[in-house]
Amino acid sequence: MSGASARICQPKSEKGLGTSYVGRGNESESMHEHDFDQEHVQTSTEDLLDLNEVMQAFGVSEWTNLGPTESTQTNHLSLLAEIQGERYVLRERPEGLIGEDLSHRYDFQNYLRQAGIPIPALRLTPEGEPVVAVGEDSFELQQWAEGEPFSTSDARSLDWVAFAGTMLGRIHQSSRQYRGHEHRWPSDAHMGSMVNNWLNLARIKADEHEIQAISAALANWVEQWEAVLPAAMMSIGSGRALPEFHIHGDYHALNLRFGEFAVTAVTGFEASRWEKRIFEVAYALFSFSALTWQPGESLTRPLVKRGLEPERARRFLEAYSEFCPPVSGEAALLADSLMIIAPVASINGPLEDLFFAQEGPDEALIDDVLERIAWAASLPAWLLRVRRSLAEMWG
8 A cells, every 4th residue: 555645536647756866965874875776766967956046945055865765655755854963854845636735734634743642843934834845846845754664564553553543543533633624525536436536547447458368357446346335335325424524535554653551743724524423434344344454565465364354343343443432323334435435445555456557467466466466356255244333343
């Protein structure tokens, strides 16, 4: 699910920056310890961005370039910098939907930060702005997120799953009191339209794939979801008084850092918007109990052979419910909300390479791809079987 926040609302744009970024300030020797993807490195002078110009716009004249962050995507700047003994991440600001007012991101995060949510602060310009524009690009300078990244194989991961549930509950509890502008996405970016857009893309990928076995498996996956989604959407639509407020929008392991007793940092608010909270509960539950997260791995694989891992699901929902229990009838709709978000989470997770890799899989990896598609295709039937159990876990 690397880079999922940039794709959460719509199929991924193929537009990249086409630019490499080279700092000319005080570069530490650690810069040379990071390997760049040579395919994306441009050497012509006109393609180089003077990072000092960006830093000066933030009012910073002296800084140390510590090189790309570990999570750097090849087409986005994400650079670790030291300023007066403190670490920051200089990054290109992820853009939102066309015409979206991005001020909500900053207002909402400031509110949550004041409410005690550990969101790394943005360094402001001398004019008090959280973003700097240089040419066509915009940049943010955010404090380094302290804490450990999530790892499914870590002995503490069960506790971390509970910490994640607690933090989401705290965010939602605070969000219900937020009195800022209601930041709503347009109708074509609502959950129903979103999942249909992704399934349409999957149908195209299935028709175009050159390996017949993968093409057939992917087409079957689409058919499995198309068979159950109308009923799931009707169930959610008929739900009474389901809580709605501003959500994080991309709450998964890569956007959290962990300490001994709690989540220590929350990032990745680019998809924040006004939404039914049950969708975010389902998305986060899926992320922490259906997927495997290993630092350094390029692919997010399924955690278990079928569905969600029960203990992780229980720990997450119990911790979340301490702050945000379900309203009457809401827990019974958890399986339906999972039906709606699972195709999107699967495409941006276990099936990511099928949709975004530049080249198809090697023949030796075809069986692995087919296993992952089969896992994703089994989810609708599995969710129908465990509907009552999921409701009991939350309720």
